[in-house]
Amino acid sequence: MRIALDAMGTDQAPGPEVAGAIEALREFEADVEVVLVGDEPTIRAELAKHADVPERLLVHHAPDRVTADDAPASVIRRKPDSSVVVGLKLQKNGEADAFVSAGSTGAVMATSLFTLRPLPGVDRPAVGTLLPSVGEPFLLLDSGANVDCKPHHLIQFAHLGSTYMQNTLGRANPRVALLNIGEEPGKGNELVAETYGLLAGEPGINFVGNIEGRDIIGGEYDVVVCDGFVGNVLLKFYESVAGLIVRRLHKELDRSQASEGLEFVFRVLDYAETGGAPLLGVGGVSIICHGESTPAAIKSALAVAAQAVRSDMVKQSAKDVQGIELS
């Protein structure tokens, strides 16, 4: 398989991308290739800093770059030679099986939608973020793609999340929870109060009911469904609190000597180390990373991409959402 990696995405690009790709290829199975997409001279200069660059690391030239000033929806028209557009087109044209980018999240989402198209039956593809809990990690979706949702969008998120957790991450019969401000069925705003009844009757969804903010890290479910506004606020809040505390703890404590209890705190908070949130519900694999991704986070995102390809995520999602198997 071949993964196209936007080499111009992170704030320090292409350093973390190149280092992360090299680390990944040294660890991953031998059938994985990574294509660094971006300004070739810049990438070659970065590659020259590394010894023993794996042969399966390729370069595909894309002279332009998306910046924070570009309106996401206009990138595909205005920046056709950007690493984001070129990288996604490699996948569209069958020259790559997946795309990974730490560039502008809005631009990657919008260009993925234009290029890979939503799956039949999916109105609103959603970003799924895997978050740590006191138990197993869970998938929060939508974590930012759709700010105004209708109940049937949340139902689709439930399907997309279930399929991802089951087929890609191997979680049997994923428990789906609805994020709310109370546990009882009638609770919440109009959106979630109506969604509750629909989810409870939805075939193929193992709905376990409402959960409150306080239950989020409780580890009692596999998928947490919410609209992208709530999900995004929550995710960014969590990242900032976690980042703040971990930075302080790291400064004060030697993690290698941390007791089990503190190691747990590090583990719960340190998820920023892992990277790669899949855009679920499009006709391809598009993995979104933080702009501040480290090489380890890039490697983690490449692993998410490889897992998605290997598990036939797109085919499974298409099947689940509409009962239609893509040929």
Add this chain to the structure above:
Amino acid sequence: MRIALDAMGTDQAPGPEVAGAIEALREFEADVEVVLVGDEPTIRAELAKHADVPERLLVHHAPDRVTADDAPASVIRRKPDSSVVVGLKLQKNGEADAFVSAGSTGAVMATSLFTLRPLPGVDRPAVGTLLPSVGEPFLLLDSGANVDCKPHHLIQFAHLGSTYMQNTLGRANPRVALLNIGEEPGKGNELVAETYGLLAGEPGINFVGNIEGRDIIGGEYDVVVCDGFVGNVLLKFYESVAGLIVRRLHKELDRSQASEGLEFVFRVLDYAETGGAPLLGVGGVSIICHGESTPAAIKSALAVAAQAVRSDMVKQSAKDVQGIELS
């Protein structure tokens, strides 16, 4: 001044209420009285466990008690002899200046609305929760009273929050931020995108713009406005993450010997120790506490109530919201 305290609110009532009230009266100025409202024999038995009970601690009998099974809106009709209804009526009838309760939040909110009535010009009273940041604490509102909001409700929250921070907490020219998923004016869902323009032009509001989830603990503002669904999810999430981490840290570390960096972590996370969120926009003082409040949290809520009374919070809010001064 006299503060009515629901003695039957916490999960371990009336223990934390009685202990918290005694602590408060020992510290507060001599003009403060606290009336414990609840089952008199139960309260007397609890009082008997304490030596040197201050004289300014009174008891007002209310035989009934609100439970989690009571529908909030029905409490005023179905449980007229409950500590929540009796306590709020003491205020309505001029026998108390404020009410504090750790009972069912929904019941306290609904009964406060019925009893104290919204101020003229306020459609939706809101719960304001004071949260720690890396700088000064800030007020998050609405943190749970209103799950479906219109832009003009958020504008009212901005006024109520500003007045509270300025008049009651002494924060000059409070900076008001709108919780969103991006910083630019057009960002967000329909509600906040429309609210942005209104807030920017609202007289009497020092609007500093959108903030994202990651900025929440940044300490760059005094009031953060959001709808009660988002606010409640966020608040409960924060409480649970903070609680989890602090419990682990306390277990592992001796706080008294913590370095400055770790002391900061404790301070940011340990806000659950402080209690008392005012219901803003009603014609009286109603302070809501956690069901798991400790005596220290009850004492803190009583201090919030006393501050609100001393600062003439209700009169100031009424003036600010409608330009009408209550006589």
